[in-house]
Amino acid sequence: MLCDRCKKNEAQVYYTEIINGEKTEQHLCEECAAEYTSFHMGTPIMNQELTLGNLLSTILGNYGGTAQEKGNAQTELHCDNCGMTYSEFMKTGRFGCENCYESFHTLLDKSIRSIQGADTHTGKKPKKYEVKTKDIINELSEIDKLSIQLQDAVEKEEFEEAARLRDRIRALKKEEINNA
């Protein structure tokens, strides 16, 4: 069958479009399909073998934007520290250094959530970090500290504790206003 649009090449893509409930069906050749739709048959993603190794990078890659945007991103985005490029990462699924997480962070958040089901660490911290976190907390005002605890209580659905904290914060705020 020849392409519905150019009537020259063999049709290879069956394209259905539904706009405002109206359905149009077209048989297109590769060229016309690429031109009239955002469909790129020749993108590396589609030709790539879907081995287990790059399944991961495919998941990650799919969050990087459309195929065309990714083409640009691949030439630009790299890690300054270790020289790892985005396409290199897509191939191996491994990062080159700790800075890569920073360098690629714009593409990372959603994809990490899709692999891990979460995007924020809540587990163990190295001791040195715990000390640092404690220092920061110590510098906070009483109200800030209580607000953090309140948030924590709400997340854990400990509503009685949350109510107690909320009242305490209100009382402190009132005091502050009175003192001022």
Next chain:
Amino acid sequence: MLKWYKEAANNSDVIISSRVRLARNLKKYPFSIKLNDQQADLLVQEVGEAGKVLVTQTNKKYNFCNVNVLTDIDKIAMVERHVISPLLVEKEQSTGLILSEDEKVSIMINEEDHLRIQSVTGGMNIFEAFKTANLIDDITSELFDFAFSEKYGYLTSCPTNLGTGLRASYMMFLPALTVAGRITQLAEELGKYGIALRGTYGEASKSYGNIYQISNQKTLGSTEKEIIERLNRIVEQVMRQERRQREYLLTNSYDEIEDKVYRSYGILKYAKQISSADAMALLAQLKFGADMELIHIGQNYNIHELMMNIQPGNLQYQLDKAISSTQRDKFRADYIRKALPNIV
């Protein structure tokens, strides 16, 4: 000090061992794929030194070795005993290992991550394994600055290990579910809960002797304790299913199973040559029979230890030389004949 596979343990009819692994990277070096040879040498040397500190801060003795200078037989034997991973063996760069004398604790150096801290216990005892790995992590984090971010937690070479870097796994003996053809379905079900079921030697490996590994897939967003508790709940379910299936088998085909178990014992006891796959299948039958008390070979006899000892690498390790596979099959048959206890 008893090695883990010699310990008497909880639920050992279904659970062979509990294992915890923590992935850590040093801040000062690039990750594995960007690490050059010189940096790899330095990394192995530097972390290797930490072995000495571990000796003084825990009540265990540790040994350090450069893995890439070991003989192939030594390496394969260690993989078969789950001390090191196949990946560590394949690497051409400098790689190292710190191993406790009882083989319960090991640190692989320059595997996929700079450090892979592993701790194992016999039977169902994963919190004990975690406690040990966590202690080793505490001690090593005093010595090195680990790559860590407030948001993502411990930074790892592959994002699938990000966060806690924790992989908790059980080695499970599931003969009844295997016979019932339930393993593939089970693997799919577990996958929905973020739990992976794999063959005996981890990723993409086959299962020998009806032994499988069950482990968490997600490492980010939950605390270490939550990850382990979630895995435990699932594993308890699997254990219950396996036991129910075993009972079902025994009620419905007691005679056939008893016959199979005794035939397995007979072949193992009198064979003149035997391949490791055959031996594993027969030993699995025997273990099943012993666990279900169809056959009595002494309560403390550990069939799983025998399973590891008759693997190609470990056989040659005991002989201290490489031999052809036919010779190996003969030696294996000899070895089993001598090691197998009498029926009580």
